[in-house]
Amino acid sequence: MNTDTLTQNETLDTKIQAGKFLTTLLDSGIANERIVLKKNDKIELTASNDTPYIFVIVSGVTSIFSNTNVAIDFAGEGDLLDYNIYSSQLFGKALTDEVIVWRFSQIDVFNQIAQNTELQLQHYHMLQIIQRRLEKKQMQATLDTKNMIAAFIHTLAIRYNTQTDDQGMIELPRYFSRKMIANYVGVGLTTLTTHLQKLMEEERVIFNSRVLLIDAENRI
Incomplete structure (x- = not known):
């Protein structure tokens, strides 16, 4: 399991x-x-x-x-x-x-x-x-910043949204705003956005101004 x-x-x-x-x-x-x-x-x-x-x-x-x-x-x-x-x-x-x-x-x-x-x-x-x-x-929090952000988002996503789409992605509920995520992670909004872009390049997240989805497996 x-x-x-x-x-x-x-x-x-x-x-x-x-x-x-x-x-x-x-x-x-x-x-x-x-x-x-x-x-x-x-x-x-x-x-x-x-x-x-x-x-x-x-x-x-x-x-x-x-x-x-x-x-x-x-x-x-x-x-x-x-x-x-x-x-x-x-x-x-x-x-x-x-x-x-x-x-x-x-x-x-x-x-x-x-x-x-x-x-x-x-x-x-x-x-x-x-x-x-x-x-x-x-x-x-002991992970490097990029993987720490992914780990935190993944934990929240699987806890508050158990549904995985046909691409193996889980959507983070929209009440978790970018500002809230940055506060929880302990980084600034600019840093959060920079690392989300890197994670998107690695096909581990999909995000825009309103939606953030993360790979259900959160592969590093």
């Missing part, structure tokens, strides 16, 4: 786990709030007061930013937003036209976890998914 299949299976498994996790929390009767975000709306993810929260995404995609406005991660349907272990203040921003999340007090969730082993395992599983995503990004 290749890494792409593993990523897709992991995404499906996470959605299943998150669905069970969310249902259990909602059925428990603890305080909760359904929040609807419109595109570019922000949501605080790490505690700046005495009431840290945990979120579960029902639909849509958010970017996760550091307090210096650097995109460090992305989260979509079925993902847990629980970044309270990180010391820096993080916030989410809706990338899609609408993002729906459920919000719970962290202490209420932990009280439920203490009473339910299955809930504890589901929470742990989803935290591990966050950690693996961040570790994978760190590993890809």
